[in-house]
Amino acid sequence: MRTVHHLTLPRGLHPGAWWLWALCMAVAASRTRNPVLLVLILAVTGFVVSARRSDAPWAHSYAAFLKLGLVVIGVRVVLQALLSTRSQGTTVLFTLPQIPLPDWANGVKLGGEVTAEALVTALYDGGQLAVMLCCIGAANALASPRRLLKSLPGALYEMGVACVVALTFAPQLVTDARRIRAARRLRGRTRGSFRTTAMPVLEGALDRSVELAAAMDSRGYGRTAQVPRRQRRITGVCVLLGLLGILLGVYALLTDAMAFPLAAATLAVGLLLAVGAMGVGRQRVTRTRYRPDPWALPEWLVVGAGAVAAGAMITAAVRGVDGLVLAGPLVVPPVPVLPVIGILVGLAPAAAAPPLAPRRELVVA
Amino acid sequence: MIEFDRVTVTYDGAAEPALRDVSFTVPEGELALVIGRTGSGKSTLLRAINGLVPHFTGGTLAGRVLVNGRDTREYRPRDLADVVGMVGQDPMAGFVTDTVEDELAYSMESLGVAPDVMRRRVEETLDLLGLADVRDRALTSLSGGQRQRTAIGAALTSHPAVLVLDEPTSALDPQAAEEVLAALQRLVHDLGVTVVMAEHRLERVIQYADRVVEVPGGSAAVSTGLPAEQMVTAPVAPPVVELGRLAGWSPLPLSVRDARRAAVALRSRLHESAPLRPAVVAGAELARCKDLVVGYGNITALRGVSLSINAGEVVALMGRNGAGKSTLLNALVGVVPVRSGTAEAAGADPRRTKPSKLVKAVGLVPQEPADLLYAATVAEECAGADSDFRVPAGSCRALLRRLAPDIDERMHPRDLSEGQRLCLALAVVLCGAPPLLLLDEPTRGLDYGAKRRLVAILRELAAAGHAVVLSTHDVEMVAEVATRVLVLAEGELVSDGETATVIAGSPAFAPQVAKILAPLPFLTVGEVATALERAS
Numbered sequence: 009m010r011t012v013h014h015l016t017l018p019r020g021l022h023p024g025a026w027w028l029w030a031l032c033m034a035v036a037a038s039r040t041r042n043p044v045l046l047v048l049i050l051a052v053t054g055f056v057v058s059a060r061r062s063d064a065p066w067a068h069s070y071a072a073f074l075k076l077g078l079v080v081i082g083v084r085v086v087l088q089a090l091l092s093t094r095s096q097g098t099t100v101l102f103t104l105p106q107i108p109l110p111d112w113a114n115g116v117k118l119g120g121e122v123t124a125e126a127l128v129t130a131l132y133d134g135g136q137l138a139v140m141l142c143c144i145g146a147a148n149a150l151a152s153p154r155r156l157l158k159s160l161p162g163a164l165y166e167m168g169v170a171c172v173v174a175l176t177f178a179p180q181l182v183t184d185a186r187r188i189r190a191a192r193r194l195r196g197r198t199r200g201s202f203r204t205t206a207m208p209v210l211e212g213a214l215d216r217s218v219e220l221a222a223a224m225d226s227r228g229y230g231r232t233a234q235v236p237r238r239q240r241r242i243t244g245v246c247v248l249l250g251l252l253g254i255l256l257g258v259y260a261l262l263t264d265a266m267a268f269p270l271a272a273a274t275l276a277v278g279l280l281l282a283v284g285a286m287g288v289g290r291q292r293v294t295r296t297r298y299r300p301d302p303w304a305l306p307e308w309l310v311v312g313a314g315a316v317a318a319g320a321m322i323t324a325a326v327r328g329v330d331g332l333v334l335a336g337p338l339v340v341p342p343v344p345v346l347p348v349i350g351i352l353v354g355l356a357p358a359a360a361a362p363p364l365a366p367r368r369e370l371v372v373a
Numbered sequence: 374m375i376e377f378d379r380v381t382v383t384y385d386g387a388a389e390p391a392l393r394d395v396s397f398t399v400p401e402g403e404l405a406l407v408i409g410r411t412g413s414g415k416s417t418l419l420r421a422i423n424g425l426v427p428h429f430t431g432g433t434l435a436g437r438v439l440v441n442g443r444d445t446r447e448y449r450p451r452d453l454a455d456v457v458g459m460v461g462q463d464p465m466a467g468f469v470t471d472t473v474e475d476e477l478a479y480s481m482e483s484l485g486v487a488p489d490v491m492r493r494r495v496e497e498t499l500d501l502l503g504l505a506d507v508r509d510r511a512l513t514s515l516s517g518g519q520r521q522r523t524a525i526g527a528a529l530t531s532h533p534a535v536l537v538l539d540e541p542t543s544a545l546d547p548q549a550a551e552e553v554l555a556a557l558q559r560l561v562h563d564l565g566v567t568v569v570m571a572e573h574r575l576e577r578v579i580q581y582a583d584r585v586v587e588v589p590g591g592s593a594a595v596s597t598g599l600p601a602e603q604m605v606t607a608p609v610a611p612p613v614v615e616l617g618r619l620a621g622w623s624p625l626p627l628s629v630r631d632a633r634r635a636a637v638a639l640r641s642r643l644h645e646s647a648p649l650r651p652a653v654v655a656g657a658e659l660a661r662c663k664d665l666v667v668g669y670g671n672i673t674a675l676r677g678v679s680l681s682i683n684a685g686e687v688v689a690l691m692g693r694n695g696a697g698k699s700t701l702l703n704a705l706v707g708v709v710p711v712r713s714g715t716a717e718a719a720g721a722d723p724r725r726t727k728p729s730k731l732v733k734a735v736g737l738v739p740q741e742p743a744d745l746l747y748a749a750t751v752a753e754e755c756a757g758a759d760s761d762f763r764v765p766a767g768s769c770r771a772l773l774r775r776l777a778p779d780i781d782e783r784m785h786p787r788d789l790s791e792g793q794r795l796c797l798a799l800a801v802v803l804c805g806a807p808p809l810l811l812l813d814e815p816t817r818g819l820d821y822g823a824k825r826r827l828v829a830i831l832r833e834l835a836a837a838g839h840a841v842v843l844s845t846h847d848v849e850m851v852a853e854v855a856t857r858v859l860v861l862a863e864g865e866l867v868s869d870g871e872t873a874t875v876i877a878g879s880p881a882f883a884p885q886v887a888k889i890l891a892p893l894p895f896l897t898v899g900e901v902a903t904a905l906e907r908a909s
Contacts, residue, residue, distance in 0.1 A: 194737050226425060
């Protein structure tokens with residue numbers, strides 16, 4: 009067995025695998041409003057993150073996503089409380105002072121009686137969105153965004169470089185702005201203007217971009233094989249259409265906006281177009297890659313685990329298994345067996361992904 | 374290896390060519406040093422080697438540049454990437470990726486080198502430049518010397534025959550400069566790489582050069598020759614050469630070691646005399662720190678610094694990159710918050726003083742002088758400074774005329790050379806006539822002429838009762854101008870005393886003259902000249 013297939017040999021997992029797994033978990037979450045299942049998904053992703061994240065700066069983003077999720081739930085519940093009507097249920101919890109609205113706003117009620125049903129429904133709906141956000145947060149924490157950009161297909165290389173440069177420049181701009189604000193004191197000025205803050209920052213950024221472009225040019229960036237212009241244009245259009253198709257398909261799958269077969273077909277056509285165009289686009293690229301992230305057994309296992317979780321939920325939803333959608337807001341949520349097993353399979357990456365290499369000693373400069 | 378044949382470069386819209394009729398050759402395996410004043414066209418010459426001039430910068434190039442048999446008219450910079458490795462002035466600005474290893478591999482990836490070859494070369498380069506310990510570190514977390522070595526390594530991995538470096542040691546402290554130069558030495562000696570390098574700090578590099586290309590700027594012709602011959606007449610020269618010229622040594626020694634051997638007679642002549650140094654009359658206290666602690670996040674930049682600065686002093690602040698020099702200066706103008714202890718300038722806490730009042734008491738020229746400049750032309754900038762500091766119109770312009778008489782007032786501050794920009798920022802700050810003047814690394818990018826003018830200005834200010842604090846890596850400048858030296862290490866003050874006592878004994882900070890004439894207490898060529906005059 010080749011060493012990359014070992015599950016225990018320390019190395020970083022392919023960032024694409026983490027993203028696929030996380031997206032599968034998000035799809036799983038999109039199929040249910042059952043709080044038990046949602047909490048289970050959250051626990052599974054959280055456990056994997058804590059087991060396999062590095063100590064890189066982006067690895068701490070998971071907590072930020074958790075907080076964002078709480079905010080989402082909070083906003084949803086507060087809004088629902090304000091706009092609650094009796095149509096969702098009859099269990100009145102408390103009564104807010106009602107604000108009279110003009111006639112044209114007929115049907116909308118601000119304040120007044122707040123029912124338990126309305127609040128609980130809002131809680132579950134918000135919870136679903138929050139859990140999906142946390143799945144994305146898990147991918148963010150587990151996979152280095154730069155390594156992901158590095159593993160973009162060759163045809164998208166230029167786009168990837170632009171993103172990497174932007175990732176470097178953004179923090180630099182903040183530092184520059186801070187420095188220039190400090191320097192304003194030295195001119196005896198208390199208040200800044202566009203001229204004295206934004207202009208120096210922008211000028212500095214422009215200078216740096218020109219420097220960087222010169223450096224990249226002298227290091228061989230942009231060496232390409234000759235390809236006829238017509239072919240280049242066609243590939244460009246195909247990539248764009250393909251990406252659009254993928255976007256539409258994923259959106260439809262996540263939101264029930266289209267019938268399932270139609271959504272799946274859009275996704276498939278989009279994928280085909282994009283992959284084909286990228287294959288053609290590769291001819292232009294003469295670059296090679298230094299230590300590309302391998303795609304081996306652990307990657308397959310991680311993606312497979314995600315696929316099982318998502319598959320179980322989708323199957324359950326299509327078959328109409330009880331418990332994915334609650335009968336009413338105030339019933340005790342049931343625990344359906346198939347979905348629970350499916351989601352638990354999503355835990356596999358905590359063991360299937362190789363552990364990270366222990367970090368070399370860091371010297372703070 | 375490199376051949377310039379009657380090359381003239383004219384940028385678009387420029388009245389005068391930046392380079393005029395340049396012809397020279399650099400044979401394989403040599404280290405060629407390009408010298409000349411700021412703005413004389415050194416960078417243009419270096420960038421013409423890999424075709425950045427004119428392919429990237431625009432402009433017209435007449436004549437022919439041949440590199441390894443390739444004509445830069447037909448090859449773009451990217452097509453020359455396998456022959457010429459280019460390292461720019463600021464390594465950070467040229468980094469494309471974010472970790473050392475990826476950066477080293479970047480050019481090879483662009484050139485399409487096979488993965489197994491890439492892997493091998495990266496490992497070799499890590500060892501060659503001593504970067505193995507930091508291989509997976511983020512580039513932003515590296516020290517200045519490590520960054521410069523990474524930039525050199527990144528240019529080297531594609532195995533170019535020529536390596537071009539623009540001021541590789543200017544921004545580095547003496548220790549880091551040593552690291553970089555040692556690495557370059559190894560490349561030239563062991564691998565036969567042809568190196569072309571521009572550098573203002575001749576005292577650091579002249580001894581390693583096989584050939585000197587002098588770019589005088591203006592209409593004078595570019596000349597090349599052996600270092601020892603070229604240095605006899607060169608207008609820019611390091612102290613060791615100036616001492617040699619003064620003592621009439623021939624051949625001219627270029628390294629401290631050669632000079633020491635030639636200096637036996639000079640040392641015995643100077644044996645009886647001591648350098649004349651004007652006694653410092655320390656006036657009123659202008660700044661004081663007591664147990665000053667400053668930190669950012671979980672880094673402590675200063676740990677308990679106590680000092681006092683008096684009128685009439687010129688204090689040099691030395692120490693490694695990241696030792697806390699800039700932080701100390703910033704604390705004195707209240708730009709950074711103080712964790713504990715006190716920092717006082719002109720008897721008040723600078724953080725609680727209104728900016729308009731503060732600038733009358735203390736002025737700081739930051740490391741990036743451009744941060745202070747906002748206007749679109751030099752003339753507008755001067756007018757703005759007059760109104761900022763509430764001084765009569767024309768004060769700033771008058772100051773600038775004295776500091777740098779040849780600045781075109783219609784130019785944009787960013788188009789000025791680094792030395793000119795510093796002069797403009799200095800004029801702006803001096804407008805408010807602050808008794809305490811702080812300068813953060815003022816000698817970066819300055820040639821010997823500009824440094825000499827700066828020294829004269831600082832001495833005048835000190836004589837007029839100002840106190841000057843400058844942070845710098847430039848030991849020669851410190852020897853010339855400072856009356857007192859503070860050395861910071863890891864945020865602590867490790868020495869504080871008269872210039873002669875602090876720097877003469879230190880292996881890293883001793884100026885060339887002190888090393889050559891040790892144990893005699895001379896620091897500068899000027900002191901030796903006066904002593905010789907008095908003796909005869």
